[in-house]
Amino acid sequence: MEAWVRPLARVLLALLGLILWGAAAALVFGGAFVILTYKNYKSFFWDCFLVVPGWLAIASAFLLLPTGALALCISTRNSRYQQGTFMYLLVVLLCLEASSAVLAHVYSDRMSSELNRTMGHLFHQDNGTYSHHPGSRAVDILQRQLQCCGVHNYTDWAEAAASQPVRTGNICAPESCCKETYSDCTGDLRQSEQLFQEGCLRKLGYRLQFVMGYLFWCCVVVGCLEMLAAVSNGILMKQRPFQDFRILDSATFS
Numbered sequence: 001m002e003a004w005v006r007p008l009a010r011v012l013l014a015l016l017g018l019i020l021w022g023a024a025a026a027l028v029f030g031g032a033f034v035i036l037t038y039k040n041y042k043s044f045f046w047d048c049f050l051v052v053p054g055w056l057a058i059a060s061a062f063l064l065l066p067t068g069a070l071a072l073c074i075s076t077r078n079s080r081y082q083q084g085t086f087m088y089l090l091v092v093l094l095c096l097e098a099s100s101a102v103l104a105h106v107y108s109d110r111m112s113s114e115l116n117r118t119m120g121h122l123f124h125q126d127n128g129t130y131s132h133h134p135g136s137r138a139v140d141i142l143q144r145q146l147q148c149c150g151v152h153n154y155t156d157w158a159e160a161a162a163s164q165p166v167r168t169g170n171i172c173a174p175e176s177c178c179k180e181t182y183s184d185c186t187g188d189l190r191q192s193e194q195l196f197q198e199g200c201l202r203k204l205g206y207r208l209q210f211v212m213g214y215l216f217w218c219c220v221v222v223g224c225l226e227m228l229a230a231v232s233n234g235i236l237m238k239q240r241p242f243q244d245f246r247i248l249d250s251a252t253f254s
Contacts, residue, residue: 017071031057
């Protein structure tokens with residue numbers, strides 16, 4: 001059995017070294033996606049620590065590059081220094097990825113429940129006109145990029161207008177609610193066919209769930225691959241034990 005275990009561990013470790021390089025690219029993509037999502041829609045996320053899972057994933061990705069290189073080197077020749085360093089990097093990577101996965105899961109659940117409150121607050125500040133309030137600009141950017149209108153749907157703007165103490169003219173939504181195919185759209189709610197029908201809460205919540213879910217499963221899969229690499233490296237280390245040390249008798253040197 002031992003005759004084929006060692007060659008199998010070498011081949012598996014070399015293969016995992018290449019896979020870890022590909023996993024680094026996946027983690028960079030997931031981490032950057034989380035950071036960009038927060039940067040683009042930070043007005044709707046009150047917790048600035050939402051980007052922490054993304055930065056942890058990017059840090060893990062950079063550490064995966066030397067880890068994959070060590071896996072390839074160990075598969076060709078045994079070096080105690082390389083094997084020990086490889087094991088140390090795997091432990092650090094597992095800690096980083098476990099932290100990123102846990103935070104992604106926690107923030108995914110918590111931020112989804114808070115989006116309704118924060119989004120409703122910002123949409124209430126925007127009375128349908130192009131004001132210079134930062135919340136109004138954030139609402140316009142959100143509606144254009146996600147092609148949505150209102151919190152739940154475009155009728156939210158009618159409810160917002162009804163709550164205003166002074167009402168003049170027709171009830172209109174911001175022009176950011178208009179579909180691009182209608183160049184003459186003014187946001188008039190009576191012409192609902194010219195407006196985006198879906199609400200922004202659902203679309204932004206879905207994007208957040210997708211981003212955090214992608215990062216969570218990336219960390220889980222990469223962690224499992226690293227465990228397999230640690231087992232393969234352990235087999236190679238077992239096949240070549242450390243040299244036995246003996247205490248020399250002082251009489252030998254006398």
